Amino acid sequence: MKNFWMGPLAAMLCAVAGAVPAAETIYGCEATYVSKQGFVGPEIYFFLDEEKGTVRVLDGVVQSVTDGPMAGKLTKRSNSIYRVNWTVANIKGRTTELTVNYTGNLYLEKNKYTISAVVRGYDNKVRGEGRCKILK
Amino acid sequence: MSLSSSKKRLPSKIRVGGCIAFVLMVSGSTAAGDQSRGVFYDCNMRVTKSNDFWVSNKIGIVVLNNGKVVVSDGVILGYGLSTVTAEVVSSTDNELRLKWQVEGGLREKNYILPDAQYTARIKRPSNQITVRGKLPGYRKNFSGKGQCTLRQE
Numbered sequence: 574m575k576n577f578w579m580g581p582l583a584a585m586l587c588a589v590a591g592a593v594p595a596a597e598t599i600y601g602c603e604a605t606y607v608s609k610q611g612f613v614g615p616e617i618y619f620f621l622d623e624e625k626g627t628v629r630v631l632d633g634v635v636q637s638v639t640d641g642p643m644a645g646k647l648t649k650r651s652n653s654i655y656r657v658n659w660t661v662a663n664i665k666g667r668t669t670e671l672t673v674n675y676t677g678n679l680y681l682e683k684n685k686y687t688i689s690a691v692v693r694g695y696d697n698k699v700r701g702e703g704r705c706k707i708l709k
Numbered sequence: 710m711s712l713s714s715s716k717k718r719l720p721s722k723i724r725v726g727g728c729i730a731f732v733l734m735v736s737g738s739t740a741a742g743d744q745s746r747g748v749f750y751d752c753n754m755r756v757t758k759s760n761d762f763w764v765s766n767k768i769g770i771v772v773l774n775n776g777k778v779v780v781s782d783g784v785i786l787g788y789g790l791s792t793v794t795a796e797v798v799s800s801t802d803n804e805l806r807l808k809w810q811v812e813g814g815l816r817e818k819n820y821i822l823p824d825a826q827y828t829a830r831i832k833r834p835s836n837q838i839t840v841r842g843k844l845p846g847y848r849k850n851f852s853g854k855g856q857c858t859l860r861q862e
Contacts, residue, residue, distance in 0.1 A: 615846025633847070
């Protein structure tokens with residue numbers, strides 16, 4: 574009797590599981606190198622939803638202007654490489670508020686990331702790179 | 710890089726005096742078992758605008774006879790911990806030097822607490838304390854001075 578129910582039950586569970594959208598995978602990344610100009614923190618978190626094609630980003634800069642992760646634009650470069658673009662505005666500088674455009678590359682297979690940033694109105698070349706791991 | 714983010718997430722002033730003493734009392738007795746004899750430095754720190762939050766207005770340090778040192782303060786409690794273990798850098802007749810680290814990271818999938826590293830110097834016999842803190846990866850450093858009251862148990 575038990576076996577009779579196991580097949581349909583398993584199928585039902587699979588169907589339900591399939592209907593639930595995949596949750597975000599959190600990549601916690603620590604910098605091994607950051608340029609000296611600032612604007613790139615020692616750690617950054619990418620909340621990646623491959624199924625939906627969405628990403629949210631959280632680091633010290635984002636956190637200084639928002640209450641939590643901010644949405645970025647996700648571009649799939651290959652099966653295991655994603656590009657993430659996001660812009661942080663209203664960053665308090667010494668004399669004025671700054672806007673910074675960020676581009677990140679997330680290498681899923683290599684567990685690495687790179688980040689580069691352009692501070693609007695300035696020539697600064699800001700970049701960083703490091704290692705990532707999936708957080709549970 | 711601004712640290713206002715981290716400060717924004719945490720209470721700017723945590724009133725922790727009795728709480729720290731209790732935490733250290735429980736922690737010390739648990740950690741040391743029957744050998745819970747030691748020295749308790751009950752330290753009142755001068756908090757300024759520049760070191761607010763990162764140097765707590767109250768720091769409790771227990772130096773157990775078995776050599777273990779346990780620290781608790783507003784930062785540690787603010788990070789959701791009760792105590793952290795400190796390392797004795799040096800201990801002489803003139804001073805005691807300690808260092809400890811408070812580990813941060815992603816909390817509630819919503820905000821980041823940075824790692825914080827501290828050193829403390831307690832002068833003997835005046836028991837004046839100087840605490841220096843830094844957040845690895847960030848430029849800003851913090852420091853504060855205060856006066857400890859020694860309690861032997």
